[in-house]
Structures are given as C-alpha cells and as structure tokens.
Amino acid sequence: MKIRILGNSLRFRLTRTEVNTLCAKGYIENKTKFNTDVFIYAVRLVADSEKLDAQFRDNTITLNLPQWLGSNWHLTERVGFSETIDIKDNGGLSLLLEKDFTCLDERQEDQSDNYPNPKALL
DSSP, rough: OEEETTTEEEEHHHHEEHHHHHHSSSSEEEEEEEESSSSEEEEETTTTSSSSSSEEEEEEEEEEHHHHHHTTTTGGGOOOEEEEEETTTSSSEEEEEEBBEEEEOOOOSOOTTSSSSSSGGG
C-alpha cells in the first residue's frame, strides 16, 4: 500500500493482494517505524457508513470504506473511490482510494502485484 499526502489531500494505492485482502478480511494496514514511534496507515470496510471517510488517531490514518461499496471491489473493473469531506475550520479533505497500476516507465520497485496499466494497452 502506498500513500501520497499533499496538503489536505490523501491518496492510497493498493496492490492486487491488498485489494483481495481488504475484501476478504475487511482490514489492511502498513507501518512505518521511526525511532520510538510507529506511523500506521490502514483501510477498513465499515458497515455503518454511507461514503468514504477518514480518521487520524494515535499516529494512525484510517480510510473507512462502506462495506456495500468495497466488499466486491476485487471482482470489478472499478479503479477506486473518492470523496471530499468537510473539516471544521479547515475546508475539505480530499480522499482517494484506488488500485495501484504498473508505471508506464521503468521503475526499480517490484510492480509484479500491481494492476496492468490500461494506458499500456493502447
């Protein structure tokens, strides 16, 4: 799982295995360890939600995806989900959760578990 943060914008990208795990188990997470702290980023399927939202608690960013939207995501061609949520006294927070496509240019990172890039098929 990769995250990109820019201002009030969060973008999470998931590999095939991560999408499959999310759909099967309802939760995935990754950790980045610092000296004494751990930063966790996660995605959770939730039954009591109508739209994608996020929370930040105890050094953890969690995207909450409604179960009715995400439980069969692995079986569809849907690339992802987006939402802008209102933040009190701070405008909006833009959220994007999407399948991770292989890059069109060569990368050193392992992309074998990424989705095929549709632009590469043109």
